[in-house]
Amino acid sequence: MDRARPLPARRLLLKGAALAAVPYTLLPAPPAGARTGVVDYPKAEWQAASGENRTAAQRPDEYDIDRVIIHVTQHAYAGTLSIFQNPKKRVSAHYLLRSADGHVAQCVRESDVAWHAGNWDYNTRSVGIEHEGWVEQPEYFTDALYTESARLTASICDRYGIPKDRDHIIGHVEVPGTDHTDPGRQWDWVRYMRLVGRSSE
Numbered sequence: 001m002d003r004a005r006p007l008p009a010r011r012l013l014l015k016g017a018a019l020a021a022v023p024y025t026l027l028p029a030p031p032a033g034a035r036t037g038v039v040d041y042p043k044a045e046w047q048a049a050s051g052e053n054r055t056a057a058q059r060p061d062e063y064d065i066d067r068v069i070i071h072v073t074q075h076a077y078a079g080t081l082s083i084f085q086n087p088k089k090r091v092s093a094h095y096l097l098r099s100a101d102g103h104v105a106q107c108v109r110e111s112d113v114a115w116h117a118g119n120w121d122y123n124t125r126s127v128g129i130e131h132e133g134w135v136e137q138p139e140y141f142t143d144a145l146y147t148e149s150a151r152l153t154a155s156i157c158d159r160y161g162i163p164k165d166r167d168h169i170i171g172h173v174e175v176p177g178t179d180h181t182d183p184g185r186q187w188d189w190v191r192y193m194r195l196v197g198r199s200s201e
């Protein structure tokens, strides 16, 4: 996980003013998940991050989505949810997977920008997936974690037309300018990419 600067408020105000001129009947339905917990990935459980820890956006219209970024939390699952829910932490990810069973929590809508890459450009263009565990403790990288994460990544790639390759499915360590090392050398990329290639929605 990491932090990044938020979008300037002025841009949001201008967007609101522009929308006010559109006839009501032409507007798409409001993002239901903001209120009711509807998720972008059917298997996910909605566990909202604080609104202070993300940037509201209209992706992929506002920004192209062409990357999935893989993280390892360095915190336990419940502790990570608490961090995302704490408005002082200034950090979030779209998804968090639990080590033991591969359970998927969605914390930020895919249309919004989560703050996980530590790089504004990469935050705007990516979906961030956190995995419960520690980079030097591969026992956290369970079969269930790999399998469920690969299914989620495949779904994201299918829905946005992202190639299922290592140029587009990257580790936090590969984000330009980062000082983070996750998911670390214990993460089995060969196995993971094979699972992503086999998975479909």
Ligand SMILES: [Zn+2]
Pocket: 001, 002, 070, 071, 072, 116, 172, 180, 182
């Ligand atoms: Zn990370």
